[in-house]
Amino acid sequence: MMKIENLKASIDGKEILRGLNLEVKPGEVHAIMGPNGSGKSTLASVLAGREDYEVTDGTVTFNGQSLLDMDPEIRAREGLFLAFQYPVEIPGVSNMNFLKAAVGEMRKHRGQDPLTAKEFLALVKEKSALVELDGQLANRAVNEGFSGGEKKRNEVFQMAMLEPTLAILDETDSGLDIDALRIVAQGVNAMRSPERSFVVITHYQRLLDYIVPDVVHVLYKGQIVKTGPKELALELEEKGYDWIKETVA
Amino acid sequence: MEILDEITGKDYEFGFTTNIESDKIPAGLNEGVIRLISQKKNEPQWLLDWRLDAFKIWQTMQEPEWAHVQYTKPDFQAISYYAAPKSKPKINSLDDLDPEMRKTMDKLGISLDEQKRLNGIAVDFVMDSVSVATSFKEKLGELGIIFCSISEAIQNHGELVQKYLGTVVPKKDNFYAALNSAVFTDGSFCYIPKGVKCPMELSTYFRINEGGTGQFERTLVIADEESYVSYLEGCTAPQRDENQLHAAVVELIALERAEIKYSTVQNWYPGDKEGKGGVFNFVTKRGLCDGYKSKISWTQVETGSAVTWKYPSCVLKGDYSVGEFYSVAVTNHFQQADTGTKMIHIGRNSHSTIISKGISAGKSNNSYRGLVQINPSAQNARNFSQCDSLLMTDQCGAHTFPYIEVNNSTAQVEHEATTSKIGEDQIFYCLQRGLDEEQAISMIVNGYAKEVLNKLPMEFAVEAQKLLAISLEGSVG
Ligand SMILES: Nc1ncnc2c1ncn2[C@@H]1O[C@H](COP(=O)(O)OP(=O)(O)OP(=O)(O)O)[C@@H](O)[C@H]1O
Numbered sequence A: 001m002m003k004i005e006n007l008k009a010s011i012d013g014k015e016i017l018r019g020l021n022l023e024v025k026p027g028e029v030h031a032i033m034g035p036n037g038s039g040k041s042t043l044a045s046v047l048a049g050r051e052d053y054e055v056t057d058g059t060v061t062f063n064g065q066s067l068l069d070m071d072p073e074i075r076a077r078e079g080l081f082l083a084f085q086y087p088v089e090i091p092g093v094s095n096m097n098f099l100k101a102a103v104g105e106m107r108k109h110r111g112q113d114p115l116t117a118k119e120f121l122a123l124v125k126e127k128s129a130l131v132e133l134d135g136q137l138a139n140r141a142v143n144e145g146f147s148g149g150e151k152k153r154n155e156v157f158q159m160a161m162l163e164p165t166l167a168i169l170d171e172t173d174s175g176l177d178i179d180a181l182r183i184v185a186q187g188v189n190a191m192r193s194p195e196r197s198f199v200v201i202t203h204y205q206r207l208l209d210y211i212v213p214d215v216v217h218v219l220y221k222g223q224i225v226k227t228g229p230k231e232l233a234l235e236l237e238e239k240g241y242d243w244i245k246e247t248v249a
Numbered sequence B: 001m002e003i004l005d006e007i008t009g010k011d012y013e014f015g016f017t018t019n020i021e022s023d024k025i026p027a028g029l030n031e032g033v034i035r036l037i038s039q040k041k042n043e044p045q046w047l048l049d050w051r052l053d054a055f056k057i058w059q060t061m062q063e064p065e066w067a068h069v070q071y072t073k074p075d076f077q078a079i080s081y082y083a084a085p086k087s088k089p090k091i092n093s094l095d096d097l098d099p100e101m102r103k104t105m106d107k108l109g110i111s112l113d114e115q116k117r118l119n120g121i122a123v124d125f126v127m128d129s130v131s132v133a134t135s136f137k138e139k140l141g142e143l144g145i146i147f148c149s150i151s152e153a154i155q156n157h158g159e160l161v162q163k164y165l166g167t168v169v170p171k172k173d174n175f176y177a178a179l180n181s182a183v184f185t186d187g188s189f190c191y192i193p194k195g196v197k198c199p200m201e202l203s204t205y206f207r208i209n210e211g212g213t214g215q216f217e218r219t220l221v222i223a224d225e226e227s228y229v230s231y232l233e234g235c236t237a238p239q240r241d242e243n244q245l246h247a248a249v250v251e252l253i254a255l256e257r258a259e260i261k262y263s264t265v266q267n268w269y270p271g272d273k274e275g276k277g278g279v280f281n282f283v284t285k286r287g288l289c290d291g292y293k294s295k296i297s298w299t300q301v302e303t304g305s306a307v308t309w310k311y312p313s314c315v316l317k318g319d320y321s322v323g324e325f326y327s328v329a330v331t332n333h334f335q336q337a338d339t340g341t342k343m344i345h346i347g348r349n350s351h352s353t354i355i356s357k358g359i360s361a362g363k364s365n366n367s368y369r370g371l372v373q374i375n376p377s378a379q380n381a382r383n384f385s386q387c388d389s390l391l392m393t394d395q396c397g398a399h400t401f402p403y404i405e406v407n408n409s410t411a412q413v414e415h416e417a418t419t420s421k422i423g424e425d426q427i428f429y430c431l432q433r434g435l436d437e438e439q440a441i442s443m444i445v446n447g448y449a450k451e452v453l454n455k456l457p458m459e460f461a462v463e464a465q466k467l468l469a470i471s472l473e474g475s476v477g
């Protein structure tokens, strides 16, 4: 699915990712944990193709292709999805029109016919039910005036609509209330399949009770410094990061 | 009558030495030229006198300099003030057209036939729009609606023209209005009789006598009591013109309980990317809400011209009259726009709304200039103004000049203004969902301008959205 080798990236001359390696196989769920500022969102942004970051070294293969050579929209159309840590608002653009355009591009890229209005609405209905998204929200402008939790739920709704092969969820659990957390996790679980992989960035073991990962990584100072089974998350929750920082230092 | 002929003839004799047969009169402006225009158009005496009076006034005026624009002032003696319609350059096939222009038309989704029609290329088979226009005329005739060129109206409905011409925009109103009054040769006229709701959008585009818009257009729209009309001016297709200066005057008159909705899409040639060439668009547009509960709405999407200077305004004379102004003005490259509105409240309980959305890209300058004037008689007048500016680059400018004059303590005036830069975060968000940059900008900008675009008639709105996107292509930085 995706293989990251020795990835180095910097912003404004400051190196944030410092030789990162990670391999995600089809159907796997990887959790990435790590202290604030360790580079988790940076990794997500670099994978999604944000221009502000300069990739100085390393390779990323995504479904056999070089991911770093693709424009951001092509990465998306090739099946890479990023649920943003801070989803942006786009005033005046209805969620529906936005998704309609996005779904249209995905289908065009895959050589599929565009959906009819009726098919599209049916899809919206199905997917919004999956994350119990209020129908009202679907009709409002993209994230405009949404609460923090609503924005996160909307991200998962969009993911469900776009059916990516690799989804990166950047702290999608933060800001969610307990019920919402469960609902969002259920939505993700419903999408798990042997062809679809997830990279779940989180600070809390709690989410991983619902979305059970195959592997847990610790990202620290721009590198994956520890990898382990799902129990590693429990251990981190209990002991914090100091013991890992020590082993690195 | 004989004396008049003699006088006109005389001036003619020495002031002027052109072969009347020619299509275009030589450059220059003097009384003789005005007499010649009037004569060529076979105008009644009152109009000639009116023109001459305007010319006298114009000669005493100075070109205004207060707008936030810079340009080389036109040489008024270097312009030819009359050219017969047939002198419009003939193009025989679309292949002869500027490829840039064709590209834009294709992007706008304008059909080939329509492209031909817009460029005055003959089409061999009956086209939809032509047949539509014909049945359209019949229908309007049945309702007593008059919709024709102003020249035709002068010939056939002289008393209406004489009654209203210059009543909203007087000759002495401003430098360009005076010039227009003296030399206008083309334009539209529309009269909606009492109680008639015009069942379709009236569009200059459907006016059959076309032959190119004049450089000094004159438009007069009169909505008699309890009538309604929605009028569309311009079209989204790019319009090139050899005339650098355009100074139109538009006058609207709404009588008691009448409503006029006037929508404009302006897409004149803005000059090239280096800022060379391009049209100077100095327009005076004003509506008079003359009667009780009369209403005038201006909606405009401005993407063209090198320099725009334009303030569609409402004089709210009637009690409970309503004035509205909805505007999207885009400037790119080196374009300059100084646009806005004036709401003059005279009547009691008169209300006005101003929504202005400026979008600046490249190295352009975009200014909003608005006056809200509450006169002592305007008891309980209300105004709400919202002026937003969106910046696409760091090199462009947005300026807001609101002028508020309140002379009645019962009035309520609200003004809101915002300036924001188009977000790279927003664009990246769209890219991440599979949209390309063009689509992303188009979405974001259209979302921003939505309140205004929603006011456009349906068929215009879709094209206007595409137009905004095209005007801003590759403009983020
Ligand atoms: N534009 C920038 N200029 C300078 N430094 C930046 C910039 N953007 C990010 N950084 C730095 O990069 C580092 C990694 O940030 P990143 O957002 O990837 O961390 P994170 O692991 O996602 O943290 P959190 O858990 O708080 O979300 C931080 O030290 C941050 O300050």
Ligand SMILES: [Mg+2]
Residues within 6 Å of the ligand: A040, A041, A042, A085, A170, A171
């Ligand atoms: Mg982060």
